[in-house]
């Protein structure tokens with residue numbers, strides 16, 4: 001058989017998604033891959049039922065159905081504080097996963113450098129490799145996951161084409177402050193760099209933190225490529241509806257990449273999701289409140305069990321410190337956790353450039369009874385997983 005492609009040699013399948021399969025294998029409560037087990041808003045599901053009887057069975061316009069783009073542009077103009085033209089500044093994609101890939105392919109050439117904070121969402125490593133870019137990793141330091149401004153500037157001095165900014169951040173839960181974003185924006189301007197944002201958790205932020213859109217900062221509209229999705233905001237991760245919002249110059253190119261990658265997102269699902277995009281402010285406030293309650297429930301449970309963990313400012317992930325178990329491999333620990341304790345987690349090493357091995361990531365986007373069941377199972381963790389190497 002001829003050799004397979006070189007570009008696929010340097011990364012594995014997604015460990016996040018692999019852990020869902022491991023959880024299924026052991027019947028574990030799956031807190032690995034981040035997706036809810038509660039229903040999306042009923043208005044969206046009702047509209048989906050109607051749409052199935054209407055004529056939405058063929059392709060929509062490749063860069064997104066007209067009414068979806070109009071509803072999205074209206075909503076995002078309001079939240080992003082910048083008027084968005086639905087006909088020139090939006091591409092609808094198959095999830096934010098495609099949006100990020102489209103953004104990377106649209107701005108980078110093979111050999112270009114891209115700044116990535118570590119820890120980072122797993123996909124960015126593969127995105128960089130597939131688009132031929134070389135990541136420059138800049139550490140975020142716990143407990144607040146702050147960057148060191150000198151280290152960040154040193155990365156920009158290497159003339160990267162873009163920086164990837166996941167805000168609110170998966171997996172560490174950091175919500176970048178306006179001051180931090182202004183500092184990044186100044187560097188982007190000084191060194192002529194694009195900012196590619198991944199803002200899928202834009203509406204899942206815990207008080208007193210607030211989400212600031214990079215694209216809304218002075219002079220940043222032109223150089224920011226804003227990627228996000230409807231997955232987390234409307235609890236429809238399986239619908240694969242994402243988007244890129246950027247200036248017309250960038251979108252002209254993004255449209256081409258998207259067109260040849262996927263042609264388009266599912267037409268009936270775009271139509272049904274318009275109802276959600278038209279929701280009023282209250283919906284987003286309720287969503288944040290609902291996640292605050294889940295965060296409180298789950299983190300209190302971990303505290304009661306005396307399991308050390310991070311305290312997210314946004315998104316729905318928490319990282320647990322498993323040093324006490326003395327495992328050399330966090331991947332092996334997660335396998336044992338799924339099998340013996342019955343809880344699915346993602347090994348922290350999937351998110352760090354540094355050799356971090358003592359953290360695992362759980363998410364709390366689940367019904368309260370699911371979270372309570374997970375906590376109940378975790379209460380036996382020290383009985384079921386004995387410390388190694390001690």
Ligand code: GLN
Pocket residue numbers: 016017032033034035097170
């Ligand atoms: N963002 C989710 C996570 O980090 C999963 C996204 C995906 O699998 N596409 O778990």
